[in-house]
Amino acid sequence: MAEAVAGRRPGLDRARVLAWAREYGVYVSVLALLLFNVVFTPNFVDPGNFRTQLVQVAPIVIVALGMALVIGTEGIDLSVGSVMALAASMVVLYLGYGPVPAVLVALAAGAATGAVGGALVAYVGVQPIVATLALLVGVRGLANVLVPQLKEISNPGLLALGSGSVAGVPYVVLIAAALTAVMAFVVRRTTFGRRIVAIGGNRTASELSGLPVKRLLLAVYVISGTLAAGAGVLATARLQAGDPTSLGLFMELSAITAVVIGGTPLSGGRIRVLGTVMGALLMQLLQATLIKHDLPQSWAQIVQAAIILAAVYAAGNRGAR
Amino acid sequence: MGAADAEIPVLEADGVSKRFPGVLALDEVSFALRPGEVHALVGENGAGKSTLIKVFTGAHRPDGGRVLVEGRPVAFGSPLEARRAGISAVHQEVGLVPDMSVARNLLLGREPRTRLGLIDLPRLHAEAERTLAELGVRADVRAPLRTLGVGTRQMVALARAVSVRARVVIMDEPTSSLEPREVETLFGVVRELRDRGISTVYVSHRLDELYQLCDRVTVLRDGRVAHTGPLAELDRLRLISLMLGRDVAEVRAGGVTRFSGEHAAAAEQPVLEARGLTRRHVLNGVSVSVRPGEVVGLGGLLGAGRSETAKAIVGALPLDEGEVTVAGTTLRRRRPVGAAIRAGVSLLPEDRKAEGIVPGLSVRENIALAALPRLARAGLVSEARIDALVETFMRRLRIKASSPHQRVDELSGGNQQKVLLARWLAMNPRILLLDEPTRGIDVGAKAEVQALVDELARDGLGVLLISSDLEELVEGSDRVVVLRDGTVAGQLGGGEVTEDRIMAVIAGDGAGDPSGEERHG
Structure with a gap:
C-alpha cells in the first residue's frame, strides 16, 4: 500500500542511522582506526609497516571479492580456504613445468572446485552451505593427499610473484587492487553483475524474467573458486612454501566477515565491493593495532566478534519499517 | 454522522491524523464502528485505508487525534496490545507460518499446554478442528499450512482472527483469493459474527460484496473522510464517484470497468497455440490459442489449473506432454522461460511479491x-x-x-x-499472459491496468487474461476458455461471454462447447 512508504515513525531516526551505519560505518571505522594509530602507535606511519599490512590483507581481499558475489546471490562459499590449499598443492606438483603452467593449473583446480559447488547448488538444488561445506572437507583432504607435507619452493619466477614490487608496491597488493577494480566494474556496470544481484533479491522473479539463473549461479561459484585459488597461489609464493595442511585455514570465516561488515547482507540482493575491501582492512587494522599495543590475539577476536554483531544488527534493521 | 443512537461505538477514531515524510496519510479522520455492524471501508490506494487499519491494530501510532475502544481512549503500543483489547486483523498478506501445521497456525501463541508446559497436541488438534468446523471449513489440521490452497489458507487466517474472541474483526481484502463457494462461507461467518454482536470493518475492492454484506460505509479519499453513512442509501455509481472523486456522469461514461469490449481479433492465425498441456495431477491436455489483438480469458475456480496453464506456456512449469508454438515456431523447452521471452511471450505472475518484484x-x-x-x-x-x-x-x-x-x-x-x-x-512482447493483473490493487490502478490491456490488444498484442473477478473476465475478454480440474471445460465466444454462462460451464451444465478449441485450431 502507498501507506507502506510509510513505516516511518518517530523511530525513523534510528532506522536512518542504522542504514547510514550499514552503508558507511565500515569506512568510518577504518578511518578512525587509522587516525588512532597515527596518533597513538609508534612507528605506525612507516611505509614498511603499511606494506606489511597490505600484503597480509591482500589474499583475504581477493577471496572476499568472490565471496561477496556468492553472498550477493543469497549463497555462501565455505570451500575457499580448502581451495587455497588445493592451489598450493597444485603449485608444488606442477612447478616442474615452470611457474606459468603451475599457476594456471592451480587456477583451473580452483575453478573446477567452484564448478562442482556451483553445479550442486544450481542444478542439483543442494543448499550452498551444505554443498560448500562438503567441499571444505573434501578438497582439504585432496590437497593433503596430493602434497602430504610442507614443501619449500625455490623457483625464482614464482617467488617473485610473492615478494616483487613495482615502485615499492608489492605485486600482491597490485593484483588485489586490480581485482577489486574489475569486480566493482562487473557488479556495477555489467549485465552479469546486475543479474546476480537480482537473483539474490528474488530468485523466482529472476527465473520468470528469463534470467539464466542456473548458469549465473554456476558462474558465481566458479569465480569464487578461481579467486580463492589465486589467493592460494599468492600466499604460497609469499610463504616460499606449499603448505596444504594449514594454508587458508579459517579463510572462509575471514572472507565472510569482510563481506558482511562491508555491507553485503547474507540475505543477498546487494553487493558492496569496496565495502568488502574495507571490511577486510578493518579486521587487519584491528588485529595490528591490538598486537602493537601488546594485547593478545584473543582480544582481537573478541573485538571482531563485536564488530560482526554490529554489522549484522545494522543489516538486520533494514527491513524494520 | 447522525449517530445519535445512544450506542457507544466499539471502536472509534476521533480526528486521527498520521503523517509520513512528505505525505499526510490521515487528515483528521473520524470513524465510528457500532456494535454488531459490518462497516465497509473503501477508498483508492493512498486514500488511507491501510494506515487507518494500522492505527487501529497498533502498528502505527497516530500523530493527532484519539482512538477509543468502547468510549475509552486507548494508545496501543503494539499489535499485541490491540489484540488484547479485542481488535483482530486479517491482513492482506497473511501472516501465517507456512511450515507449521494448520492447528499450530490457528492457535499460534495460544497453544494449549500440558502440565509440563509442552504443547498439548491432542487438545491442540481437537480445538483447531472445532474452530474450523464452526466456520464450515474443511482441512486437515495436522497438515503443514503450505500444503493447502491459497483460499483455504486465507480461511485459516480468518478462523484465527475469529477464534481469539475478538470484539472487532478487521478484514482487508479477505476474498481476494477465495473461490465463490468460500466467499459464501466467509459471508456466513461474518453474518454469524454480526449476530453475536461482533463488529466487522470490511475492506474490499469488490462492490458486489460490499452491497451484499455491509450495513454502513466510510469512504476515504486522500486521507480524509469523503462520506460516511448507510450503504443502502448509496448507489454504486455514487459510491464509485465518491471513491474516485469524479463526477457521476464521468464514471457513467467510463463504465465500471475500463474495458471497452470488442477487439478486432478477426480471422488472423493464432499467434500463440498451446496444445495438450499435460502435467500429472495439475493439467490434463489443456489447449488454448490466442490471436493477435485478441483477449482470451481463462476462467475457472481456484485450483482449476489457470495459473498452471500460464506457467506451462512460458515454460516455468515442467510438462509431461504438450507443446507451445508462437507464430508457428515450437518453443524449445531446454532453457524454457528465456526461450519463451525471446519468442515474445511474457508472464505477469499471480504472486506479485514472491514471483514478480525484486x-x-x-x-x-x-x-x-x-x-x-x-x-x-x-x-x-x-x-x-x-x-x-x-x-x-x-x-x-x-x-x-x-x-x-x-x-x-x-x-x-x-x-x-x-x-x-x-x-x-x-520486451515488446507479442503475447502477454496476465495472471490476476488487478488483484489487490485499488480501483484507480485497476481501471488503468484494464484500460492498458485494452489498448495493447487494440495495438495487436495477444492477451491471455486470468481473473477470478468474473466481471473483469467478461468485460475484458473476447473469448473465454473455462478450465475445470485441469481440463478445458468449455469455451465461450462473442455474445456467450456472460457471467452466467461462465458459471454454468464451471458448474458443468454443458452450456459451453467442450470441443470449442478445435473450432479455432
Missing part, C-alpha cells in the same frame, strides 16, 4: 530486469538507455514513485503491478 531493488532496476541484455552492449549496461526506457514507461503507465531510484517495495500494490507490466512491455 524487493530490495529500485523501480528502475525492476523495470529493466528482463530487458537488460537489450540495454547492454557486449555485456556492459548502458545507463542512458535504461534511463530512457524507464522514463518512457514510468510516464506511459503513470507509475507513482518519488524517483526511479525508490525501492520498489515501498510502492503501493497498484504501482508495483505497473512496474511489472513495464518490465514486460519493455
Whole structure:
C-alpha cells in the first residue's frame, strides 16, 4: 500500500542511522582506526609497516571479492580456504613445468572446485552451505593427499610473484587492487553483475524474467573458486612454501566477515565491493593495532566478534519499517 | 454522522491524523464502528485505508487525534496490545507460518499446554478442528499450512482472527483469493459474527460484496473522510464517484470497468497455440490459442489449473506432454522461460511479491530486469538507455514513485503491478499472459491496468487474461476458455461471454462447447 512508504515513525531516526551505519560505518571505522594509530602507535606511519599490512590483507581481499558475489546471490562459499590449499598443492606438483603452467593449473583446480559447488547448488538444488561445506572437507583432504607435507619452493619466477614490487608496491597488493577494480566494474556496470544481484533479491522473479539463473549461479561459484585459488597461489609464493595442511585455514570465516561488515547482507540482493575491501582492512587494522599495543590475539577476536554483531544488527534493521 | 443512537461505538477514531515524510496519510479522520455492524471501508490506494487499519491494530501510532475502544481512549503500543483489547486483523498478506501445521497456525501463541508446559497436541488438534468446523471449513489440521490452497489458507487466517474472541474483526481484502463457494462461507461467518454482536470493518475492492454484506460505509479519499453513512442509501455509481472523486456522469461514461469490449481479433492465425498441456495431477491436455489483438480469458475456480496453464506456456512449469508454438515456431523447452521471452511471450505472475518484484531493488532496476541484455552492449549496461526506457514507461503507465531510484517495495500494490507490466512491455512482447493483473490493487490502478490491456490488444498484442473477478473476465475478454480440474471445460465466444454462462460451464451444465478449441485450431 502507498501507506507502506510509510513505516516511518518517530523511530525513523534510528532506522536512518542504522542504514547510514550499514552503508558507511565500515569506512568510518577504518578511518578512525587509522587516525588512532597515527596518533597513538609508534612507528605506525612507516611505509614498511603499511606494506606489511597490505600484503597480509591482500589474499583475504581477493577471496572476499568472490565471496561477496556468492553472498550477493543469497549463497555462501565455505570451500575457499580448502581451495587455497588445493592451489598450493597444485603449485608444488606442477612447478616442474615452470611457474606459468603451475599457476594456471592451480587456477583451473580452483575453478573446477567452484564448478562442482556451483553445479550442486544450481542444478542439483543442494543448499550452498551444505554443498560448500562438503567441499571444505573434501578438497582439504585432496590437497593433503596430493602434497602430504610442507614443501619449500625455490623457483625464482614464482617467488617473485610473492615478494616483487613495482615502485615499492608489492605485486600482491597490485593484483588485489586490480581485482577489486574489475569486480566493482562487473557488479556495477555489467549485465552479469546486475543479474546476480537480482537473483539474490528474488530468485523466482529472476527465473520468470528469463534470467539464466542456473548458469549465473554456476558462474558465481566458479569465480569464487578461481579467486580463492589465486589467493592460494599468492600466499604460497609469499610463504616460499606449499603448505596444504594449514594454508587458508579459517579463510572462509575471514572472507565472510569482510563481506558482511562491508555491507553485503547474507540475505543477498546487494553487493558492496569496496565495502568488502574495507571490511577486510578493518579486521587487519584491528588485529595490528591490538598486537602493537601488546594485547593478545584473543582480544582481537573478541573485538571482531563485536564488530560482526554490529554489522549484522545494522543489516538486520533494514527491513524494520 | 447522525449517530445519535445512544450506542457507544466499539471502536472509534476521533480526528486521527498520521503523517509520513512528505505525505499526510490521515487528515483528521473520524470513524465510528457500532456494535454488531459490518462497516465497509473503501477508498483508492493512498486514500488511507491501510494506515487507518494500522492505527487501529497498533502498528502505527497516530500523530493527532484519539482512538477509543468502547468510549475509552486507548494508545496501543503494539499489535499485541490491540489484540488484547479485542481488535483482530486479517491482513492482506497473511501472516501465517507456512511450515507449521494448520492447528499450530490457528492457535499460534495460544497453544494449549500440558502440565509440563509442552504443547498439548491432542487438545491442540481437537480445538483447531472445532474452530474450523464452526466456520464450515474443511482441512486437515495436522497438515503443514503450505500444503493447502491459497483460499483455504486465507480461511485459516480468518478462523484465527475469529477464534481469539475478538470484539472487532478487521478484514482487508479477505476474498481476494477465495473461490465463490468460500466467499459464501466467509459471508456466513461474518453474518454469524454480526449476530453475536461482533463488529466487522470490511475492506474490499469488490462492490458486489460490499452491497451484499455491509450495513454502513466510510469512504476515504486522500486521507480524509469523503462520506460516511448507510450503504443502502448509496448507489454504486455514487459510491464509485465518491471513491474516485469524479463526477457521476464521468464514471457513467467510463463504465465500471475500463474495458471497452470488442477487439478486432478477426480471422488472423493464432499467434500463440498451446496444445495438450499435460502435467500429472495439475493439467490434463489443456489447449488454448490466442490471436493477435485478441483477449482470451481463462476462467475457472481456484485450483482449476489457470495459473498452471500460464506457467506451462512460458515454460516455468515442467510438462509431461504438450507443446507451445508462437507464430508457428515450437518453443524449445531446454532453457524454457528465456526461450519463451525471446519468442515474445511474457508472464505477469499471480504472486506479485514472491514471483514478480525484486524487493530490495529500485523501480528502475525492476523495470529493466528482463530487458537488460537489450540495454547492454557486449555485456556492459548502458545507463542512458535504461534511463530512457524507464522514463518512457514510468510516464506511459503513470507509475507513482518519488524517483526511479525508490525501492520498489515501498510502492503501493497498484504501482508495483505497473512496474511489472513495464518490465514486460519493455520486451515488446507479442503475447502477454496476465495472471490476476488487478488483484489487490485499488480501483484507480485497476481501471488503468484494464484500460492498458485494452489498448495493447487494440495495438495487436495477444492477451491471455486470468481473473477470478468474473466481471473483469467478461468485460475484458473476447473469448473465454473455462478450465475445470485441469481440463478445458468449455469455451465461450462473442455474445456467450456472460457471467452466467461462465458459471454454468464451471458448474458443468454443458452450456459451453467442450470441443470449442478445435473450432479455432
